Ligand code: ATP
């Protein structure tokens with residue numbers, strides 16, 4: 023038995039955690055201290071040394087990327103397949119339970135998972151149906167309310183009717199929403215968790231079965247579990263002492279979605295025999311990066327408090343770039359990537375991290391125009407793009423006629439002359455008769471309730487779906503997808519859309535065929551489900567994580583939230599501006615501001631060797647031009663770990679100017695009025711005016727040959743004479 027492989031690459035504290043006797047444990051430690059490594063090695067130890075069956079292992083984490091990394095690492099360590107272990111995200115595992123026990127969970131066998139976009143559509147339609155004005159009852163707020171209740175484990179029927187009008191209305195809406203979902207066999211993300219919790223709670227035999235099976239339960243990123251996730255874990259480990267959790271209170275970034283840092287305290291109460299182990303050595307980042315991140319997080323109050331150190335040396339200082347605007351920011355980052363790659367670096371070692379999805383576009387455009395391969399994770403999600411959702415909706419409605427959300431999506435896409443009025447009539451009829459939209463449409467046609475034109479158009483749609491079903495019945499998954507995108511008219515529809523956009527949509531549809539081809543169908547794990555259904559579920563659950571071949575050497579783009587747990591040699595953390603990061607909503611709320619700071623800490627600690635921070639002095643955001651201040655987080659970084667980068671222009675600045683930059687206080691330039699200088703193209707001239715600061719600084723020069731010109735100092739190649 024070779025246990026050196028499991029134990030050798032660990033320090034003493036890690037070893038203690040990995041090889042400790044079977045009991046509950048809490049590993050509480052900062053970023054990059056090896057928590058995930060400990061969790062993986064613990065599982066290997068349990069199997070290799072303690073004789074645990076792979077079958078008895080349950081390990082939960084937050085992203086599919088993290089789960090698949092965990093799986094690979096275990097397989098590498100043990101040289102066995104991890105197939106029989108349950109390793110996945112909370113949502114993924116909850117889904118698996120519900121599939122296995124749909125009946126006991128009171129769900130139809132063929133239930134469909136809907137993502138938050140689909141959920142919002144259902145809610146919008148519902149509000150219309152019950153005549154609630156969506157300016158007073160914004161659909162997003164309703165969605166938020168419903169999900170928050172579910173995250174707390176509260177059903178509509180359990181909401182107290184205290185006489186409060188808002189509460190009362192919301193309760194009614196939540197109730198109708200539950201009805202619709204049940205009728206159409208739709209399950210949203212929060213419902214996956216709640217239903218699977220109730221399944222275990224209400225079925226003693228099932229609970230007993232899984233408690234017996236899962237002798238060892240592990241959770242990564244425990245600080246981000248919410249109430250229902252914790253309750254689920256607690257059921258599975260009730261009366262036992264087998265819950266192994268790792269986490270970092272400083273990386274709790276899902277408070278806004280109901281995550282409860284108190285779960286760490288609850289754990290300590292509920293598992294009184296547990297052992298706490300702290301890890302303090304950071305193995306990920308070089309000294310400057312770690313020091314900068316430590317200082318930022320130190321500005322938060324009420325931390326559990328822990329120190330991190332590294333013996334890897336200072337490394338390079340953290341780079342700071344003040345961009346002129348968001349385009350310049352993208353330009354700078356992509357230029358940095360080019361250099362890295364030219365020097366032999368891998369693109370997949372680089373991440374661009376941003377606060378909000380909308381920021382990815384600038385970088386995507388720049389990367390595209392320089393033909394740099396990249397992958398967007400979690401952001402502009404592949405499976406969430408309209409064209410992809412339309413294609414998937416065809417596939418769904420073919421397989422499940424009662425899927426109302428899909429029916430609505432494609433009934434008139436591509437356009438086939440079915441107007442809003444007809445759709446509204448179908449809806450009303452469906453509601454009155456308690457039918458699915460599909461069934462309502464069939465009935466309306468059969469009972470001749472419609473005008474000939476309407477009946478024809480509608481029958482045409484039903485017939486199209488029927489035809490697609492028949493023609494593809496015997497096909498392999500990817501052939502089916504290919505057939506459907508062609509024969510549904512989607513390809514032709516997007517081909518007609520002018521310009522790059524239509525072209526990109528067609529390419530995406532083609533990529534969907536590739537995704538279907540690459541789809542790894544795990545028959546053993548999901549015995550109850552056909553391949554198409556698995557693929558559709560995968561599309562709903564794993565949005566954005568399967569774009570083409572994962573082994574391509576691509577630059578990684580993602581939000582800070584999806585970067586949790588990952589690491590990259592080179593990280594560009596962009597958009598460090600007040601109002602963007604920290605976000606506008608957090609500026610007046612200390613709790614949220616601290617969560618933003620934790621997010622900043624998460625971002626900075628993803629970097630192993632190089633960390634570059636950027637902000638723009640002007641930015642076009644949501645269609646408006648704004649002039650943000652540099653983020654307060656930049657001011658919290660010790661200046662000795664920072665180095666300002668000037669691109670192209672060889673202008674050196676006095677150190678005081680560099681320091682004050684982060685504070686958004688202007689700077690002293692190098693040029694004076696009346697100074698003589700030389701420009702590579704325009705020749706010699708005299709400075710007339712100086713304006714702006716930082717990357718926006720510009721000078722007006724009277725050139726003897728070409729006359730007066732304004733020049734951006736950051737770009738112009740100027741020499742003083
Ligand atoms: P995060 O909080 O960001 O999730 P983490 O605590 O889970 O971080 P890991 O991802 O497990 O940290 O480890 C960070 C890096 O340090 C990884 O590259 C890991 O392989 C490496 N590492 C961890 N422990 C050791 C060790 N004892 N010796 C060498 N490298 C280590």
Ligand code: MG
Nearest residue numbers: 057058059587
């Ligand atoms: Mg980790």
